Amino acid sequence: MTAARHTVFMVQRQARNLMREPIWIALLLIQPMVWLILYGQLFKNVTRLGGFGTTSYVTFLAPAIVVMNSFFGATWSGMAMVADLDRKFVERFLATPASRLSLVLSQIVRSALTAGLQALVILVVALALGVHVHTGALGWLVVVVVGMLVNSAFAGISQGLALLTRREATMITLANFIGLPLLFLSSTLLAQRQMPHWMRVAADFNPVNWGVKAARAVVLPGTDWSSVGVHLGYLVALCVVTAAFANWTFRAYRRSL
Amino acid sequence: MDAIVVEGLRKRYGDVQALDGVSFSVREGEIFGLLGPNGAGKSTTVRVLVTLTHPDEGRAVVAGHDVAREANAVRRTIGYIPQESGVDRYGTGRENLMLQGRVQGMHGRELRARVDELLELVGIADAADRVVQGYSGGMKRRLDIALGLVHRPRVLFLDEPTTGLDPEARVALWAEVARLAERETLTILLTTHYLEEADELADRLAIVSSGHVVVEGTPAGLKAELRGDAVTVELVDGQVDDARRVLAGADAPVEATLADGRTLVSRVADGGHAVPRIIAALGGAGIAVASVSVSRPSLDDVYLHYTGRDFATEDSGS
Ligand SMILES: Nc1ncnc2c1ncn2[C@@H]1O[C@H](COP(=O)(O)OP(=O)(O)OP(=O)(O)O)[C@@H](O)[C@H]1O
Ligand SMILES: [Mg+2]
Numbered sequence: 001m002t003a004a005r006h007t008v009f010m011v012q013r014q015a016r017n018l019m020r021e022p023i024w025i026a027l028l029l030i031q032p033m034v035w036l037i038l039y040g041q042l043f044k045n046v047t048r049l050g051g052f053g054t055t056s057y058v059t060f061l062a063p064a065i066v067v068m069n070s071f072f073g074a075t076w077s078g079m080a081m082v083a084d085l086d087r088k089f090v091e092r093f094l095a096t097p098a099s100r101l102s103l104v105l106s107q108i109v110r111s112a113l114t115a116g117l118q119a120l121v122i123l124v125v126a127l128a129l130g131v132h133v134h135t136g137a138l139g140w141l142v143v144v145v146v147g148m149l150v151n152s153a154f155a156g157i158s159q160g161l162a163l164l165t166r167r168e169a170t171m172i173t174l175a176n177f178i179g180l181p182l183l184f185l186s187s188t189l190l191a192q193r194q195m196p197h198w199m200r201v202a203a204d205f206n207p208v209n210w211g212v213k214a215a216r217a218v219v220l221p222g223t224d225w226s227s228v229g230v231h232l233g234y235l236v237a238l239c240v241v242t243a244a245f246a247n248w249t250f251r252a253y254r255r256s257l
Numbered sequence: 258m259d260a261i262v263v264e265g266l267r268k269r270y271g272d273v274q275a276l277d278g279v280s281f282s283v284r285e286g287e288i289f290g291l292l293g294p295n296g297a298g299k300s301t302t303v304r305v306l307v308t309l310t311h312p313d314e315g316r317a318v319v320a321g322h323d324v325a326r327e328a329n330a331v332r333r334t335i336g337y338i339p340q341e342s343g344v345d346r347y348g349t350g351r352e353n354l355m356l357q358g359r360v361q362g363m364h365g366r367e368l369r370a371r372v373d374e375l376l377e378l379v380g381i382a383d384a385a386d387r388v389v390q391g392y393s394g395g396m397k398r399r400l401d402i403a404l405g406l407v408h409r410p411r412v413l414f415l416d417e418p419t420t421g422l423d424p425e426a427r428v429a430l431w432a433e434v435a436r437l438a439e440r441e442t443l444t445i446l447l448t449t450h451y452l453e454e455a456d457e458l459a460d461r462l463a464i465v466s467s468g469h470v471v472v473e474g475t476p477a478g479l480k481a482e483l484r485g486d487a488v489t490v491e492l493v494d495g496q497v498d499d500a501r502r503v504l505a506g507a508d509a510p511v512e513a514t515l516a517d518g519r520t521l522v523s524r525v526a527d528g529g530h531a532v533p534r535i536i537a538a539l540g541g542a543g544i545a546v547a548s549v550s551v552s553r554p555s556l557d558d559v560y561l562h563y564t565g566r567d568f569a570t571e572d573s574g575s
Contacts, residue, residue, distance in 0.1 A: 009359050087346065090343075095307040095332060096361055
């Protein structure tokens with residue numbers, strides 16, 4: 001209970017600070033549109049290859065861009081933790097009864113809320129580009145939830161690494177190291193059928209691809225709800241595991257003081 | 258009753274023995290100073306007391322609660338103003354205070370009133386709704402202090418509260434701390450490099466060096482322990498050896514010869530009585546005296562004496 005209340009306080013603080021950054025807000029909103037429009041144009045004709053479930057590439061792409069954007073955002077989420085550690089913000093609260101869990105969880109929640117907001121923006125832009133979400137309002141909700149889950153799952157890892165390394169440079173290297181490989185090992189840009197066999201197999205173990213599959217399934221016709229449910233389940237489980245990892249690294253950090 | 262009891266704290270970081278058996282105690286309502294050179298272990302001691310750092314050995318009790326076993330009870334009773342500020346630079350002063358109060362379990366009108374009161378008390382009410390990034394160093398330090406006080410702690414830890422403040426602000430802050438100790442009935446532990454600060458504020462103090470307490474007492478008591486006054490005699494010519502002999506005979510043994518080769522420092526029981534005797538004796542031996550001065554022991558002398566940086570060994574010509 002205390003953990004939940006303190007998490008809300010900490011998220012409020014981060015949200016308020018971010019609201020003071022108009023440039024940050026502008027980029028937050030523009031960036032996903034750039035992905036959608038750039039990739040949408042670049043690969044426009046690729047659906048001719050077949051296996052995309054639609055002839056409109058932008059319809060195929062939009063839900064995946066939500067996931068990709070959430071994933072990229074998450075890989076950077078540990079940077080805020082590094083800054084809070086550096087500025088002794090975290091230590092200040094460690095000398096109070098503040099819930100220890102809330103100090104980590106609030107970073108993940110803030111990151112996921114941002115991703116959820118961006119998911120909405122992408123869906124609205126997609127709508128303007130003529131994308132029709134086949135399952136309607138429920139589909140919109142699923143896409144936004146998937147965006148938040150993918151983000152929290154990777155944010156947990158990013159927070160954990162931030163607490164282990166406490167170095168911005170290391171964080172940047174790691175974000176770059178895992179970012180593109182996981183993107184290309186997924187069906188974000190191309191239908192899974194068009195990928196080489198080994199990559200198709202690898203993609204099944206890629207959480208980014210779980211998200212893409214679930215989000216895409218509710219946008220395209222012929223939604224397989226049980227597959228959506230299974231992939232959402234995988235993502236929830238992964239979120240729990242990575243949040244536990246982040247919390248464990250936080251304990252290690254506290255012991256090192 | 259003792260507000261803080263520290264017994265045999267040890268803490269090692271890699272090759273560095275940061276604490277090597279620190280023990281002392283602080284009575285309720287007292288202002289207690291921890292004094293010592295850089296790296297002596299002052300901050301580490303404070304960090305153990307505020308539950309941030311776990312000692313390898315030893316035990317500490319704050320306001321009746323063991324810091325290891327009842328950490329949360331300790332955290333509710335203490336205020337901590339760290340050496341390095343932990344304010345959220347992108348939030349306003351008021352937001353920082355509100356958040357601090359909330360995690361301490363305060364809320365609603367009570368919290369808002371307390372925050373207003375503190376902003377007023379530390380004198381940053383005008384800047385309360387500005388982002389902290391734009392505060393001056395002194396304003397930030399005042400906010401740090403307010404943050405430590407939000408929940409009306411009974412024991413306050415101030416780690417070098419005046420570092421980075423100009424002399425005027427420093428003196429103002431001393432007055433502030435003294436007033437707070439009075440008004441909020443606080444026990445205060447403060448660390449400092451400034452001897453005048455400890456002398457001015459502390460009821461009692463401990464000098465820490467290389468991870469342990471070398472001496473503990475009241476400022477006056479510690480000064481008195483360095484029995485006697487220092488008499489500094491400056492000679493016209495450098496007849497140092499003759500003067501040494503004469504002064505020894507005059508019951509004013511020379512403790513040190515300064516590097517200029519013509520200034521001697523003697524330790525005597527009572528400076529007032531010794532000066533005429535010294536001048537007469539030197540005059541009788543035909544040694545010309547340029548000046549004589551008496552100084553009562555200062556906390557500097559105590560500090561230098563106990564941290565092993567006595568000027569007698571540093572400046573002595575022989
Ligand atoms: N987290 C840490 N990791 C490694 N060494 C540390 C750590 N904290 C303190 N030390 C070492 O322990 C010793 C005592 O440090 P501490 O900060 O307690 O000194 P201090 O008396 O507060 O000094 P100062 O007056 O400079 O603030 C120093 O040698 C310091 O380098
Ligand atoms: Mg220190």
